Amino acid sequence: MIEPRNATLAVRTPEGVEFSLLLAGPSARFLAWGIDFGVTLVVALVVLTTFSILQSFSGDLTTAISILTFFVLNTGYNILLEWIWHGQTLGKFLLKIRVMDAQGLRLQFSQIVMRNLMRTVDMLPMLYLAGGAAMLFSRHAQRLGDLAANTVVVHTPTPKQPDLQQLLPDKYNSFRSYPHLEARLRQQVSPVEVALLVQALMRRNELDPDARVALYRELADHFREQVAFPEEASAGLTDEQYLRNTVDSIFRKSGEAN
Amino acid sequence: MILDVAHFVREEQPFWQELEECLSRLERRLEQRMDLAETRRFYYLYRRAASDLARIRTFAVEPEIRGYLEGLVGRAYAEIHEIRDAPYRLKPLAWFFETFPQTFRRRYRAFLIALAAMVIGSFFGAGAVLLDPAAKESVFPVQFSHLQDDPAKRVEREEHSTEDRLEGARSTFAAALMTNNIRVSIFAMSLGITWGLGTLIMMLYNGVILGGVAIDYILAGQSTFLAGWLLPHGSIELPAVLIAGQAGLVLAGALIGWGSAQSFRERLRAAGPDLVTLIVGVMLLLVWAGIVESFFSQYHEPVIPYALKIAFGSLELLLLFAFLLGSGRKRGRRLSGKAAPHD
Known part of the structure; x- marks a missing residue:
């Protein structure tokens, strides 16, 4: 067409x-x-x-x-x-x-x-x-x-309010025990990277399972390179969980308690 | 620096919601007027949403929020920057007796051009039949095949027919006439989009047929029958077709914009309501013409005397022009006088 x-x-x-x-x-x-x-x-x-x-x-x-x-x-x-x-x-x-x-x-x-x-x-x-x-x-x-x-x-623009709840579930975030590393993370990443990360998580269900795994691995590796969280915080985390923790660390209000 | 999207959304969402509610109220109830405080609040909410949109466009890539905000700002923009009155209530009587004739008079030049085209066409049609009676065949369209015969013979047949040709089909005939004529009129108006050429050709062509038929009957010495046959419905139908042509030429005038400082869009915007007024007026006239043609025009002497038919048709024509030229004049002046102190 x-x-x-x-x-x-x-x-x-x-x-x-x-x-x-x-x-x-x-x-x-x-x-x-x-x-x-x-x-x-x-x-x-x-x-x-x-x-x-x-x-x-x-x-x-x-x-x-x-x-x-x-x-x-x-x-x-x-x-x-x-x-x-x-x-x-x-x-x-x-x-x-x-x-x-x-x-x-x-x-x-x-x-x-x-x-x-x-x-x-x-x-x-x-x-x-x-x-x-x-x-x-x-x-x-x-x-x-x-x-x-x-x-x-x-x-017609879909009058849909963005759903951030799906992005920031009330789950325990192991990164929160390391406020200094979280602060470094906030400081290091650029808006473009964050936007990419948010979009990747928001569109989770629109992605092919294989493509999703590959994409999340690539993104997680990228963020792991920027700030290295200690072994006990990141051990056993899937790539997706790692990314969700990252988003939570970036967006959470500084004073907000867990 | 990072725009904290979650925080930003959490902070701004109540304002967006308020704006959305405000908009739904306005869009649902068009006649509603806001008082000063409400208007201020609405304008504030609009500006806030607009600035949020500007921020989200600059700082972060957020297609969803952005789409949502664009929709919101777009709707609010339409409400704030629209200066034309919302068409919340139709006033059919005021429209018919004031707006329609006023519009007709304001656009009289387009009417005269349409009329000129039809007159030229009718001279051409009359001339063609006058010079070469065989030209009838090519001048009259196929659906008018009954006009190919000798007029005198037709008159004789009609006047001596004992059975009612339209018995049991009068309403159908009227409905068919109305819909067909209205369709043709809408088409004549729409053809204005061809810079008026199509409209002019239609007017010319209608004139050619009219002139051809008229001269054919006059030559056969049947002018009384012709007038009695055509006048009752023609005195409404022909002006209606001409007004449709007028509408088409108004559209063409807006497209061409000869000597106008306005932009293309402004010209069309100004012409739009006039076009609609004219064409709706045409539709009403054609409904009347269809009824008359089916229930009255097709009956000839001895059923209905020709004098009565001609008088009826002439009266219609007179009333129509008195209406188009005179109706809504006084009221318009009084209204404009009244509007001044308000401003």
Whole structure:
């Protein structure tokens, strides 16, 4: 798949802080559209089945209602959902993407209407070819409707608070008996090394077992070289435990008792 | 020096949580206004989160916290720097009687261009049929095949038909007309993205068909039938199509930005609400036109006298233009006068 030219959209606030929005690619958006299309079909079917009771009463009215239902659903589904769910439809929700204003501002109703009505042009000549082509060429992966409405589609930032508990378990740390060595450790290691260490431990479950063992051995050896803890503190420790102790020693508040 | 991440997070987390709660409240209840103290607190929390983000970016590689903070700062940024009112309540009546005609008048130039394109097209269509009656075949699209016959014959057939052609299908016909015309109008507006070319071509083409049909019936001496047939729905439908063209040209104007000091984005931002107002207005007009065309236009003398149909159509046209040119004028002036002391 061809990636959009900029995978992120950087917004710089007047306070001088920059934050970036991760732009959604064509495949995620196309899948979301597929889901939404399926949902509209199902809803249309349900409505039509309900109204088919009228069939015996007036066939003409039933046909008229079915034509209007399908049209309203087709045009209004995205508009309504994006409006009440702050830029998400069912498909977008499932694929964790969201429509946003291209300047990071609040999404306006007119923008939602605009980007959805413009689908008539984006879906030309079939299956959103025009929109897809526009996405490849536009700077922020926007289809024509997004360009006109000044919107982007981004991956939803997962509002997850970092879990440090997993990193710093309340376990006995044999290094704590050697405060002077811990102090040396804090002084010696660089931020980059610590970040590497933290990440290696945080992503424990995402690593292959073999790769994990190898990585932790390499890291542990590296930290053993920097500060040598006495035999009785490190004996019997696995590489992973050694690294956890190291992190604990670095991050623990100096005055904190065990 | 090491930024003590655990310590940092432990210290800052309560503020982040407070900001998050604040944001959820704001995003859920758009009509809510904060008082001064709340606004101060909110702004403080936003700046604190922003500076935390700046620190975490500089001092440590922490993708998770960073992602979390970026999301938080992004949401707060949208709330703080947004100056447009949140669309928390729709006012359909005020919108229809004030915003829609006001927007139409503000963008009247685009309407005139669309009108000019259609008029030129209709002259072309009329000229083609006038010079070469055989041109009808290429001028009228396939779905209008019933127009290929001799108009006089059609009038005779319609006036003497004893059965109701649309019996039992009137609602279906109306629904099909509405959806089709609305779809075409949305398309005409969307084609504004081709710098207006597509919109203009659509207006021209509609004019060609209209001019061709009109001259064909006039030449056959059936002008009364023509007026009675087209006016009741056409007097709403054609202006609606023209307003859709107007919307497309407004979009094109924002894209091209001739002689405007605003940036591309600012121009689109300014045009957006107008476009939506125009196209939603078009949809409403077309719903009315669809009902009239199905339930009224297709009946000819002796069922409904032509004079009545023509009078009805002319009245509609008059009312529509009185509405578009006059509605929402006084109120707009009073509102702007009232707004001044507040500022």
